[in-house]
Amino acid sequence: MNIDLPFIWSSLIELLSAIPTTLAITAVSMLCGLAIGTVVALIRLYKVPLLHHIAAAYVTFIRGTPMLTHLLLIYFGLPVIIDALSDQFGWSFRSVNIPMIGFAYISFSITAGAYLSEVVRSGLQAVNKGQIEAAYSIGMTTRQALGRIVFPQAFAILLPSLSNSTISMLHGSTLVFTVSVVDINAKSQIIASANWKFFEAFIAAAIIYWGLTILIERLTAMVEKRINIYNRGGVT
Amino acid sequence: MIKLTQIKKSFGRHQVLKGIDLTVEKGQVVAILGPSGSGKTTLLRCMNYLERPSEGEITIDEFTLNCRRPSKSDIHELRKKSAMVFQQYNLFRHKTALENVMEGLVIVQKVPKEQARVRSIELLEKVGLGSKLDSYPSQLSGGQQQRVGIARALALNPKVILFDEPTSSLDPELVGEVLSVIRKIAKEGITMIIVTHEMGFAQEVAGHVIFIDDGVIVERGTPNELFGSPKEERTKQFLKRFTPDGVYSI
Numbered sequence: 001m002n003i004d005l006p007f008i009w010s011s012l013i014e015l016l017s018a019i020p021t022t023l024a025i026t027a028v029s030m031l032c033g034l035a036i037g038t039v040v041a042l043i044r045l046y047k048v049p050l051l052h053h054i055a056a057a058y059v060t061f062i063r064g065t066p067m068l069t070h071l072l073l074i075y076f077g078l079p080v081i082i083d084a085l086s087d088q089f090g091w092s093f094r095s096v097n098i099p100m101i102g103f104a105y106i107s108f109s110i111t112a113g114a115y116l117s118e119v120v121r122s123g124l125q126a127v128n129k130g131q132i133e134a135a136y137s138i139g140m141t142t143r144q145a146l147g148r149i150v151f152p153q154a155f156a157i158l159l160p161s162l163s164n165s166t167i168s169m170l171h172g173s174t175l176v177f178t179v180s181v182v183d184i185n186a187k188s189q190i191i192a193s194a195n196w197k198f199f200e201a202f203i204a205a206a207i208i209y210w211g212l213t214i215l216i217e218r219l220t221a222m223v224e225k226r227i228n229i230y231n232r233g234g235v236t
Numbered sequence: 237m238i239k240l241t242q243i244k245k246s247f248g249r250h251q252v253l254k255g256i257d258l259t260v261e262k263g264q265v266v267a268i269l270g271p272s273g274s275g276k277t278t279l280l281r282c283m284n285y286l287e288r289p290s291e292g293e294i295t296i297d298e299f300t301l302n303c304r305r306p307s308k309s310d311i312h313e314l315r316k317k318s319a320m321v322f323q324q325y326n327l328f329r330h331k332t333a334l335e336n337v338m339e340g341l342v343i344v345q346k347v348p349k350e351q352a353r354v355r356s357i358e359l360l361e362k363v364g365l366g367s368k369l370d371s372y373p374s375q376l377s378g379g380q381q382q383r384v385g386i387a388r389a390l391a392l393n394p395k396v397i398l399f400d401e402p403t404s405s406l407d408p409e410l411v412g413e414v415l416s417v418i419r420k421i422a423k424e425g426i427t428m429i430i431v432t433h434e435m436g437f438a439q440e441v442a443g444h445v446i447f448i449d450d451g452v453i454v455e456r457g458t459p460n461e462l463f464g465s466p467k468e469e470r471t472k473q474f475l476k477r478f479t480p481d482g483v484y485s486i
């Protein structure tokens with residue numbers, strides 16, 4: 001077996017141009033997912049009438065089905081819905097105007113939202129009840145108490161899970177090749193089949209994914225160090 | 237100043253408060269005594285609306301709230317009248333001692349930051365923590381944390397401060413420092429309601445003592461009346477545990 005080392009190197013260089021696509025999908029899905037997840041978690045914690053049943057159904061459905069299925073459902077289902085609505089209301093917007101990557105953003109945000117709602121929920125529940133009571137006792141509104149006291153502490157608690165989820169999303173984003181978005185993985189397939197050097201091209205892709213994963217872990221460690229100053233000398 | 241009318245509270249089928257009537261005058265220090273599970277904490281929490289009474293009326297500083305259908309803003313209004321010192325301190329873990337005290341001033345009362353800072357430092361110095369401004373709760377002893385908790389409550393200039401067994405999670409050698417802070421602020425004429433098991437302390441600082449058992453006020457009076465010559469059998473039984481011969485001695 002001979003491996004073309006220089007080809008791995010040149011593949012690596014070529015793959016760099018696909019990094020922004022992968023990072024954009026990961027970042028957008030995680031940020032939107034976190035927003036969705038936070039809202040869903042609050043709806044479920046406060047048992048908002050009606051909405052909390054819908055929220056629970058959303059979470060079990062999404063967690064009970066593969067991420068690839070979500071992508072395919074959105075890819076084939078969303079255009080039908082959008083075009084039907086456009087016809088109904090006479091909009092000029094057509095589903096063909098949606099860029100391919102848009103489907104990835106939407107579907108992965110929905111996926112991430114369900115998983116992150118559980119992460120956020122456990123984070124919120126891990127904050128001692130006495131904290132929000134103390135916030136109320138000094139006259140804060142629920143919004144102030146959540147925003148200034150509960151969320152900052154919950155965030156510190158859920159940071160490790162959030163980091164894991166981000167890494168899962170980074171790796172899961174490889175599914176976008178099914179809707180013809182060229183991310184790192186898709187690009188490596190293109191390079192591989194164009195040159196008939198599959199192993200080398202995939203090694204190059206693996207190296208980049210590994211590097212990005214390490215980067216996320218480093219960033220997490222840095223943030224963790226910053227926000228956890230208050231735990232110095234504490235037991236928990 | 238404070239008036240509770242027929243406060244009732246049930247958890248499920250279990251009625252914990254069975255109609256509490258209580259009036260507290262401005263500047264009064266009231267101690268609440270009673271056996272474990274009698275509803276002392278629940279009563280205090282109802283006044284701050286951390287617990288929602290099933291029935292009754294709460295008036296603090298001319299603001300009356302009927303517990304049947306209070307609006308969110310009424311609850312908020314009522315809460316702003318009082319401040320609470322918790323048994324478990326409940327300091328904001330991610331904030332320093334100084335930030336804990338400033339929080340209510342800046343966020344709730346919208347006092348300019350610099351002014352809030354000056355006032356908070358003053359208060360922390362008053363409770364003897366001038367050197368711990370930048371410490372996080374996890375870096376403070378229980379007694380120090382509770383003194384920050386008291387400063388946090390004082391900062392808001394509340395009409396009444398509610399203390400729920402402020403010293404009962406403390407090691408015995410730390411109890412004194414917290415009691416002396418409370419003693420100090422009692423002398424300043426701040427209205428206080430204190431749930432405590434420290435009989436000697438209650439006798440000393442309180443102008444009024446209330447004995448609660450099983451969700452009702454069994455007996456009330458001055459410390460001398462209640463400790464010296466309790467009328468009710470249940471009060472006598474309870475006090476006996478603290479003074480073996482059944483006679484309160486000064």
Ligand SMILES: Nc1ncnc2c1ncn2[C@@H]1O[C@H](COP(=O)(O)OP(=O)(O)OP(=O)(O)O)[C@@H](O)[C@H]1O
Nearest residue numbers: 247250252270271272273274275276277278279401
């Ligand atoms: N959230 C709750 N849910 C159900 N029952 C509760 C709740 N909080 C308190 N209780 C019950 O209400 C009763 C009174 O409790 P409370 O904490 O007010 O007693 P206490 O007088 O403060 O006792 P202690 O001296 O032990 O602190 C107890 O029987 C307790 O089990």
Ligand SMILES: [Mg+2]
Nearest residue numbers: 276277278401
């Ligand atoms: Mg209690």
